[in-house]
Amino acid sequence: MILCGNPGVQYQAYREEIDLAIKRVLESGWYILGDELGNFELEFSDYIGTQHAVGVASGTDALYLSLIACGIGSGDEVITVSHTAVATVAAIELAGAVPVLVDIEPNFYTLNPVCLESALSDKTKAIIPVHLYGQSASLGDILEFAEKHQLYVIEDCAQAHGAKYQKQKLGTYGDLACFSFYPTKNLGAMGDAGAVVTNNSELAETIGSLREYGWDEKRISVAKGNNSRLDELQAAILRVKLRHLEEGNTARKNIARDYNCGLEGLGFGLPRVNKSNDHVYHLYVIRCRERDKLRRYLRDRGVVAGIHYPIPIHLQPAYLGRLRCAGKLTETEKAAEEILSLPIYPELGRSDVELIIQTVKEFINNS
C-alpha cells in the first residue's frame, strides 16, 4: 500500500537522531517551555528569516492567537478562502470574529486578490492568505490591498515550510505567519505543534504571554490567555526534522518533476507554479473530471490518493448557510469536485512514483 503521506517512514529515516533527542528530553526532567523549545524557536526563526518564532500547541492555535494578539475579535471581519483546511476558518470563529470567504484562482487554488474588494467592509481587520499545497498565494497583490486598507496580513503557512515568494521565504511577508507541525506537514512533529513567526517584537511577546495564561514574567495574568504550549519532546523532534527540511523539500520537488513528466499530455490539470514562487509540494494535486473513478482505481491497486479538500468549508454541515461569502465561490466549488492528491512525501521511492504514473496511465487507457 502506498499512502498519500507517510510520517512513519520519516521516523525510520532519522531514527537514531530522533531517539537520541527523545532520550535527552526524558532524562532532562524538564518537559514544558525549556531549552529545546527556546532553541527550536531560534533555529526556526533563523531558517524562515524572521526575528521571532513562538511555539504553540497547533497550527489552529497559531492562527487563533495571532488574531487575538492583533486585537481582532467580536464584530471584526477577517477575509480568507473556503478552499482550505477547516482550521483556517475555525480559528477566526474561535477568536470571535466573522470569516468572510472569497473565491480562489483556478490555476493556483489560492485566494484570488480580484475578489478582495467585494469582501471589504468597514469591519474588515485582516486577511489570511493560505499558501495552499506548498506555494504562495498572490502575495504582491494581497499585501498591496492590505496596505491600502490598513489590514493585518496573517499568512497561513501550514503547508508551506520553506517555500518562497520571490526571494524570501513565506512567513516573512505578513505581520504574522502561522505554521502547523502536524505529523504529515513538510516539517512535522510526532503529535500536535505549531508556531507563529513575526518581525514584530510586541506581537511576539503578546503571543508568548497568551500561550501561557496571559502571564507576565512574574507569572501574573495580565491578559486573558489560555494554555497553548509546544512541549519539549515535540520541540526536540522538530529540531532534528528541521535539519532535514531542505533535503525533504528537494525530494518533494523531484517527485513532482517526475509526476509532471509522466502525466503530461494525458488531459489532467497538472500543478502550475506561479513564476514568483518556489513551490515545496506539500501536496501534488491534479485535476481530473473522473476524479472519483480514478481514485477508486488507484485504491484497488494499492495506491491511496487523497482529496484536499472534498467539501468547501461553507458547504460543510457546521457552517452551511451561515458563513458570509463575497459573491459566488464558483472556482472553489468546481475544484472540490475535480482535485486529487497523489502520494508525495520525501521518502517515497522513484519506483513507487513510476508505478503510480503507470497505474494512472492504465486507467486512462482503460476508460
Ligand SMILES: *Cc1c(COP(=O)(O)O)cnc(C)c1O
Ligand atoms: C494543517 C493546517 C492547519 C491547522 O493545523 P493544525 O496543526 O492541525 O491545527 C491550518 N491551515 C492549513 C492550511 C493546514 O493545512
